[in-house]
Amino acid sequence: xxxxxxxxxxxxxxxxxxxxxxxxxxxxxxxxxxxxxxxxxxxxxxxxxxxxxxxxxxxxxxxxxxxxxxxxxxxxxxxxxxxxxxxxxxxxxxxxxxxxxxxxxxxxxxxxxxxxxxxxxxxxxxxxxxxxxxxxxxxxxxxxxxxxxxxxxxxxxxxxxxxxxxxxxxxxxxxxxxxxxxxxxxxxxxxxxxxxxxxxxxxxxxxxxxxxxxxxxxxxxxxxxxxxxxxxxxxxxxxxxxxxxxxxxxxxxxxxxxxxxxxxxxxxxxxxxxxxxxxxxxxxxxxxxxxxxxxxxxxxxxxxxxxxxxxxxxxxxxxxxxxxxxxxxxxxxxxxxxxxxxxxxxxxxxxxxxxxxxxxxxxxxxxxxxxxxxxxxxxxxxxxxxxxxxxxxxxxxxxxxxxxxxxxxxxxxxxxxxxxxxxxxxxxxxxxxxxxxxxxxxxxxxxxxxxxxxxxxxxxxxxxxxxxxxxxxxxxxxxxxxxxxxxxxxxxxxxxxxxxxxxx
Amino acid sequence: xxxxxxxxxxxxxxxxxxxxxxxxxxxxxxxxxxxxxxxxxxxxxxxxxxxxxxxxxxxxxxxxxxxxxxxxxxxxxxxxxxxxxxxxxxxxxxxxxxxxxxxxxxxxxxxxxxxxxxxxxxxxxxxxxxxxxxxxxxxxxxxxxxxxxxxxxxxxxxxxxxxxxxxxxxxxxxxxxxxxxxxxxxxxxxxxxxxxxxxxxxxxxxxxxxxxxxxxxxxxxxxxxxxxxxxxxxxxxxxxxxxxxxxxxxxxxxxxxxxxxxxxxxxxxxxxxxxxxxxxxxxxxxxxxxxxxxxxxxxxxxxxxxxxxxxxxxxxxxxxxxxxxxx
Numbered sequence: 001x002x003x004x005x006x007x008x009x010x011x012x013x014x015x016x017x018x019x020x021x022x023x024x025x026x027x028x029x030x031x032x033x034x035x036x037x038x039x040x041x042x043x044x045x046x047x048x049x050x051x052x053x054x055x056x057x058x059x060x061x062x063x064x065x066x067x068x069x070x071x072x073x074x075x076x077x078x079x080x081x082x083x084x085x086x087x088x089x090x091x092x093x094x095x096x097x098x099x100x101x102x103x104x105x106x107x108x109x110x111x112x113x114x115x116x117x118x119x120x121x122x123x124x125x126x127x128x129x130x131x132x133x134x135x136x137x138x139x140x141x142x143x144x145x146x147x148x149x150x151x152x153x154x155x156x157x158x159x160x161x162x163x164x165x166x167x168x169x170x171x172x173x174x175x176x177x178x179x180x181x182x183x184x185x186x187x188x189x190x191x192x193x194x195x196x197x198x199x200x201x202x203x204x205x206x207x208x209x210x211x212x213x214x215x216x217x218x219x220x221x222x223x224x225x226x227x228x229x230x231x232x233x234x235x236x237x238x239x240x241x242x243x244x245x246x247x248x249x250x251x252x253x254x255x256x257x258x259x260x261x262x263x264x265x266x267x268x269x270x271x272x273x274x275x276x277x278x279x280x281x282x283x284x285x286x287x288x289x290x291x292x293x294x295x296x297x298x299x300x301x302x303x304x305x306x307x308x309x310x311x312x313x314x315x316x317x318x319x320x321x322x323x324x325x326x327x328x329x330x331x332x333x334x335x336x337x338x339x340x341x342x343x344x345x346x347x348x349x350x351x352x353x354x355x356x357x358x359x360x361x362x363x364x365x366x367x368x369x370x371x372x373x374x375x376x377x378x379x380x381x382x383x384x385x386x387x388x389x390x391x392x393x394x395x396x397x398x399x400x401x402x403x404x405x406x407x408x409x410x411x412x413x414x415x416x417x418x419x420x421x422x423x424x425x426x427x428x429x430x431x432x433x434x435x436x437x438x439x440x441x442x443x444x445x446x447x448x449x450x451x452x453x454x455x456x457x458x459x460x461x462x463x464x465x466x467x468x469x470x471x472x473x474x475x476x477x478x479x480x481x482x483x484x485x486x487x488x489x490x491x492x493x494x495x496x497x498x499x500x501x502x503x504x
Numbered sequence: 505x506x507x508x509x510x511x512x513x514x515x516x517x518x519x520x521x522x523x524x525x526x527x528x529x530x531x532x533x534x535x536x537x538x539x540x541x542x543x544x545x546x547x548x549x550x551x552x553x554x555x556x557x558x559x560x561x562x563x564x565x566x567x568x569x570x571x572x573x574x575x576x577x578x579x580x581x582x583x584x585x586x587x588x589x590x591x592x593x594x595x596x597x598x599x600x601x602x603x604x605x606x607x608x609x610x611x612x613x614x615x616x617x618x619x620x621x622x623x624x625x626x627x628x629x630x631x632x633x634x635x636x637x638x639x640x641x642x643x644x645x646x647x648x649x650x651x652x653x654x655x656x657x658x659x660x661x662x663x664x665x666x667x668x669x670x671x672x673x674x675x676x677x678x679x680x681x682x683x684x685x686x687x688x689x690x691x692x693x694x695x696x697x698x699x700x701x702x703x704x705x706x707x708x709x710x711x712x713x714x715x716x717x718x719x720x721x722x723x724x725x726x727x728x729x730x731x732x733x734x735x736x737x738x739x740x741x742x743x744x745x746x747x748x749x750x751x752x753x754x755x756x757x758x759x760x761x762x763x764x765x766x767x768x769x770x771x772x773x774x775x776x777x778x779x780x781x782x783x784x785x786x787x788x789x790x791x792x793x794x795x796x797x798x799x800x801x802x803x804x805x806x807x808x809x810x811x812x813x814x815x816x817x818x819x820x821x822x823x824x825x826x827x828x829x830x831x
Contacts, residue, residue, distance in 0.1 A: 309705075309706075329705065329706070329708055330708050330710060333708045339706065341706045346700070346702055346703070347702050347703055347706050348703055348706065349700070349703055350696045350699040350700045350703055350704075350766070351699070351700065352699045352766050352767075353695065353696055353699050353766060357692060357695075357696060358696075361692070361693070361696055361707045361709070362707050362708050364689040364692060364693075365689070368688075368689060371687075371688055372683075372687050372688065373687050373688060373689065373692070375686070375687065415707065
């Protein structure tokens with residue numbers, strides 16, 4: 001069991017790393033070290049240089065200056081050498097082969113196979129099972145990876161790294177797709193491996209989990225290390241301040257109270273077999289309602305049903321006092337409902353296309369006369385939206401992929417705000433968005449609601465629900481099990497409620 | 505995650521430079537290239553495959569493809585030929601009927617892709633055989649000849665003696681298509697749909713209607729190509745221009761269309777068509793054997809694709825699967 005200050009056990013040392021892309025300085029004199037058994041968090045907002053640093057570490061990108069050494073050996077920019085030296089980077093998509101089984105994924109990496117001319121199935125499978133056992137994880141080794149839940153895929157990715165004799169494991173946003181109990185499990189495993197001397201580097205901007213597991217923190221801002229040190233020296237306020245350069249309280253957003261209005265959307269006994277059941281819901285103009293639940297609680301399916309994307313098979317849905325049955329999302333849109341999907345990158349945005357088109361795609365009619373669209377009108381409207389939502393971009397024609405996460409999410413919001421919806425449903429509105437932008441998006445939603453839009457937020461982020469909502473509904477295993485006034489409820493109560501049946 | 509970047513503009517500029525360079529090189533090597541007769545004969549040659557290339561363009565922008573364009577063109581020209589031969593009193597129906605056939609064939613392709621969710625490459629490979637088969641049944645094999653001379657006269661007629669009619673038709677179709685792609689909801693939605701089908705659904709783009717329209721448009725343009733061929737060749741044949749299919753798809757690639765969807769312009773396709781016609785005529789005038797044409801075309805296309813693959817992200821993978829299921 002190595003202590004984190006043991007210089008003998010230094011496994012990774014990055015010194016004075018510099019990198020610029022053209023005139024843009026991405027990294028400036030960055031130092032980073034890892035000791036045996038150390039868990040370090042690399043924190044920073046989007047665009048602070050975290051990803052570039054990881055790419056330099058893994059040898060994919062060459063630094064302009066500085067050195068990277070593993071266990072005292074200096075390496076050039078060579079991914080294979082880095083892997084041989086015991087580095088393993090687990091990216092957000094895990095880079096697994098979905099059609100292969102768990103054990104095949106674990107044991108197929110080149111370094112494991114080195115020297116094998118013949119495929120020795122039994123010994124490989126045995127090795128994979130051994131690795132899973134070492135992690136104390138129970139996953140069927142013969143299951144194809146595509147059938148596994150996200151959390152298990154992550155564990156398979158870690159097992160693959162271990163089977164590959166990794167001594168340094170870098171995890172990029174390891175918990176984005178995980179629920180709280182899954183995160184806790186992951187952290188237990190990290191804790192156990194740490195005792196074996198495996199060092200971890202977490203790239204994250206979720207603050208709470210940083211405190212749970214890390215020994216030390218390095219905070220990057222604008223390509224520089226702004227602060228670095230053992231975890232004991234930080235509290236969450238100081239960390240947020242270091243990341244954003246300004247202090248932000250995570251308190252509930254201030255707002256005026258609104259008189260209760262007649263509901264815009266009412267659901268009675270709504271259900272969809274195998275996904276959710278008996279849902280009663282009232283969404284009113286001027287009110288923000290959060291639906292909080294774990295992944296798989298039916299929260300996303302419920303939201304998709306209100307948007308007409310999935311069809312409920314039980315219960316009634318009323319919009320503006322009239323019963324409706326949506327045949328598809330276009331019916332719901334015509335009724336004034338907007339939906340910001342869960343996964344911005346695959347469901348929300350046309351990444352390779354201009355910001356302008358991403359904003360106006362659902363409102364082309366506004367600038368259409370006869371057959372023809374007035375392109376200038378589109379551009380003006382998009383430019384106005386960019387300004388109103390303070391999207392940071394030099395213009396409206398660059399591809400939306402060039403924006404940071406927070407700005408991308410604002411593009412999706414702008415698209416729907418162009419339609420002046422009566423009900424806006426948002427699924428995980430701030431996933432993968434940095435702390436500063438998160439607050440601004442929350443403020444945006446509060447002002448949207450106060451201007452008379454009904455807002456429903458689906459999330460598993462309890463502090464987000466409290467900061468943002470007027471009313472919080474808890475969803476467990478497809479049923480709404482509790483309703484809370486966001487002004488009076490505290491995080492602990494909600495958390496207990498959310499995981500209630502998950503524990504049983 | 506899809507991180508394709510729009511390199512279209514830079515690419516179009518280099519394509520324009522290439523086209524001008526080819527033109528200048530051939531003109532310097534052989535002044536007769538610039539003769540009025542040669543220029544005019546080019547104006548009769550390229551519009552037919554140029555129109556077919558334009559027909560494929562909208563489908564490729566949506567991330568699909570239409571392999572049936574040549575079959576649709578032939579079927580449309582066979583229908584027109586049958587009606588033209590039926591007698592002067594129904595002859596006026598020939599053109600509208602041919603266009604309607606093209607539209608219907610295209611809409612059928614769109615139906616297969618949008619409603620049955622067949623991969624476009626397979627759906628249109630099937631209908632390529634199907635439409636070709638219908639054509640052969642109608643003609644019973646040999647070409648339909650003996651068309652009224654007033655119709656075939658259009659095939660060699662030049663407006664004012666200068667602008668060949670096929671070239672004029674090609675120009676008008678190109679302009680209209682450019683307008684549809686840039687300035688209508690259908691065009692903008694087609695491009696966005698091509699870049700991300702799932703996001704298109706969440707943004708409320710009416711996917712099925714869009715796809716049927718895009719393939720119907722492809723069928724319509726193919727039918728126009730068929731009418732041009734009918735007038736120029738003076739006969740309708742079920743297996744005319746079978747070598748055009750691959751040429752037409754490669755023109756789109758050369759024209760900067762991304763087969764994965766989301767990118768593609770009429771101006772790029774037009775430049776690619778013109779460039780290949782210059783090379784083809786140039787080889788002819790410089791007394792190269794006709795056999796060298798494929799060598800030059802193939803070499804150029806492989807070169808262009810290699811350069812694009814090295815400089816940008818360019819993939820053929822999506823042609824063979826539906827993107828929706830693999831975000």
